[in-house]
Amino acid sequence: MSADAERLVAAALGLANSGSRVEDRYWDAQLAQRIERLLDTGHPQSIHDALDRLNQTDSEAYGALIEAVETAAESLVLEVDGQRWDVLLVAAPVVAWTRFRIPSGPIAADTVVSLAAHWQAHVLARDVRFRMAPVLYSVDQLPRDFGELRRLTRRLGQAAIVPGGAAPRLDLKSLPETADMLADGRFLIAAVAVPQDGPLFRWQLPESGEHASRVACLEQWITQARPSIETLLPGCGFECLLPDAFHINLREADRRVRPYAIKAAVHFLTHALDLEPEAIRATIAPFGEDRPDEYRIGLSLGEEEDVAQGVVWPLLGAESEADDPSPLDRIRETLREAGVTDVRTWTDLTEPEYCEDCGVPLYPNPAGEVVHAEMPEDAEPEGTHFH
Template sequence: MRRPSKDSSHKLSADSQRLLTLAQAVGQASSRIEERNWERALDNQLHKLLKTGHQDTVDGALNALFSLDLNAYDILMDSVEAVSESATIVHEDAEYDVLLVAAPILAWTRFSIASGPIPADVLNTLSAHFSAHLLADNTHMAMSSMLFSIDQLPRTHAEAYSKTHKLALAALKGAAVKTEVKIQETAPFLADTRYLVAAVVAPAGEAMFRWQMPGAHLHQAEERRLALEQWRTQAMPTVARLLPGCGIELLLPEAYYMACREADKQIRPISIRAAVHYLTHSLAWEPSDLRAVIAGFGEENADGQIDEYRVAFTRRAESDVIYGVVWPLYGQEDEEGTPPEGPLAGGLAELLQPRTPVEEIVEHLNAAGVTIVKKLGERYVAEYCDDCGAPLFADPSGELVHAEMPEDAPTGTEHFH
């Protein structure tokens, strides 16, 4: 489901209005030539705004289009993401294409998931594997010397634009990338994502990834699979040094926003499994001793829109909520689910029926051994604890409460994903 920025303004600046008009023009183009012409104009305008840090101007246009023209909103969002994560630059009289890439790492543990500066020897090893197994010939790359949590990634398109160009210049010069001076603290979770971030630079018009190279075109899907397999095999021991005590899964490094969205989705079922594992081992219970309560939550003035589901855990025959997990919705997802993507084997009609998020959550709960699941039909306003900021969860009777572990439970990580 599409979601606008929280901070909206009804009065548009001249630059915001120009973005709005250009995005609508792209959507109304009657030919590819006209569409690309408008796209260039839109990209040029975005380039000027992001380079000078005018994120508020971009947000103003996005907010206006969200209520005015959803097709143009999607066009502008796609464009601003593309301009902030990619570029064509000139260096020493040669033209290069640049792409900001994120390599997501799914991690889960009963302890803490590390983030922060990467030692130089580890960074060099990861960079070497990244180049050897993922990138096309004749490319350059520079990896940030930070292992990022989601709270430490660029927060705006303007910040992503700045990081793209900073890393690209380092890649072309072969220079080291300085660690960020200010590091945002991140809350500990049982399951969370960490990111390696790099800029890939290739001669203009040439391949960036191995599966894009001319010899791989006829079997690019297999080449992509093999690249991921090699990345996992070669990088895993080094990544494990950065994340001691954690279960780890490496996802395919991709364009920055695509990789982050895919990681956001893939961490959700792991959060369910990690919560069940934590509760059963901390309390010496079996998964069958647990009950899960699923409720939908959204903003107060959102016309019934569900932004996330919250899964509360209780003991099977009790009502006290002892733990909770948040399952946010992303992109085009909503409470009705989204149709499956990709080829459908057999073409069976039932495969065309989308799985709802609730059905997915129940499936993962059942797979983890939790068979007693209560689904509440009421939509709740997303509320949080005034003291600690933790989300409130619905208990079996539908009352919103703070999740509290039993007093005799061992102390440890008690945050919620």
């Protein structure tokens, strides 16, 4: 590894083993300085190498390093006319489901104005400056590289700080195509800026005046923003999540979409094939290399061994079968809620397999095989993949 990667590993180990908040601040500063330099100069490989090393050797230090990298990507300090500003990239996720297609892409200017006004009025502290990207992003369209994400944070932050300033230059024409999912996340992205060390959100304010709890902010956001979001998602059901920092909301959207993916798959099959949920048989299997990284659910019809639709339930963070309820129990409960009562489970861990032609995951069937999901030939036009 490079010298930068070695120093990142050492600082992350130091932070993971720190015995005080005073020592924490020292290691935090060491990590932040090096990570920000590597991202700003376009040399992130040392970061990836350090993460790979710690992922194999020390999970606690890996967690400390990935948190530092995410912080550097989604936040920074900008100085404008002698004033230092804290800038944070925030996301307002929407978990959506449909029988058709979930839209994404550019948002009309009047809708951006309306959503930005509600965001500021019901979630942000007074005098926080704000600039929203005029895009409803799919997961596929979000920046995947930490350096690219930091550049987006900087561009939106600079536009937020300067009142009436020029809109940030975003290349909306080159957004990648979105994979067709019948249950998936969509994201409104913005930057908030506040004079350094000031409060960003209403729940940070003192318990008087304009203070509002997270629950109250979410209720107001749903009430006020939902009509505008409905125009962006025709033909879709959806759930709004509380706007918050980018990475934590990315993970929360991944977590919340999982049960909707199962329910959307069952709903699609019942309508496309004109059958009741009780006619669907589910096969659940753990997939991973050394431990379960995800569960895959194959949905079959009656006594057929073919899989008509498949769903992936990824395990996030420290989730494991030791949880109460366990991921497997939550999958079974979600299937029961969707009306599927014939549920079978593989006990052995299976290595993840994908279709060599199209790259989609392969799913377990009742016969103990891993197969491609295929709708019956006499069904309505073939559906799209599920999360």
